[in-house]
Amino acid sequence: MRIAVLTGAGISAESGIRTFRASDGLWEDHRIEDVATPEGFARDPDLVHRFYNQRRATAAAAEPNAAHRALARLAGHAQLTLITQNVDDLHERGGSEAVIHMHGTLTGALCAACDHRWQAPAVMSPSDPCPACGKPSTRPDIVWFGEMPYRMEEIWEAVAKADLFAAIGTSGQVYPAAGLAQHARRCGARTVELNLATSAVSRDFDDHLVGPASEIVPLWVDRLIAESRA
């Protein structure tokens, strides 16, 4: 069975990584336009690097939870395409490979002058010279609002081919990720949403599993594996 899974901040919430739009969400004490747009970076690169240095430290101190590990298990029993909006590396540390990070990664650094990419140090600053061109124009390799998400052709294609599309822990408020369920449905897939609550796109899903990801994702994966053996 071909399964495409999209994850959002909710899958890492129980690992201690803040989501964005909950009452204690990241966007409650940071303005998106200041820390997650190219304009904000041009205005105050130091503020932006401080924001991502903090998120990089939080992610490095976090551990994958049972939901991350369950998806790694699923890959051994289905043709799984794992797409994430998250910039932490908990899927990889939970055992998943070939994760598609459509919004970039905290472990990546990018040169705004020459597009060179390299492994980000734990702490980045605006004066860091690019290892390739030497210019002090390094930024986190994160896709900001107004920028094109990474690997969208690959994502649209994998979702179009899927028999089953699942969205786990995402509020469905940011496109193009939020449009993937509709795309899957149009291409004939069954769709399931796994979340603590309803999302902005719950109507695009055939099935809904409600609960904390660390509980409902392992149960969902175990059921899929049992069905694959039947």
Ligand code: APR
């Ligand atoms: N288990 C399952 N779902 C959860 C849990 C949990 N323990 N905790 C929270 N959730 C759900 C919430 O109900 C919500 O639907 O996770 C979702 C989190 O929503 P957001 O904070 O909006 O995060 P996300 O959907 O990933 O945001 C998408 O927006 O800010 C940008 O680039 C950023 O990638 C991010 C994108």
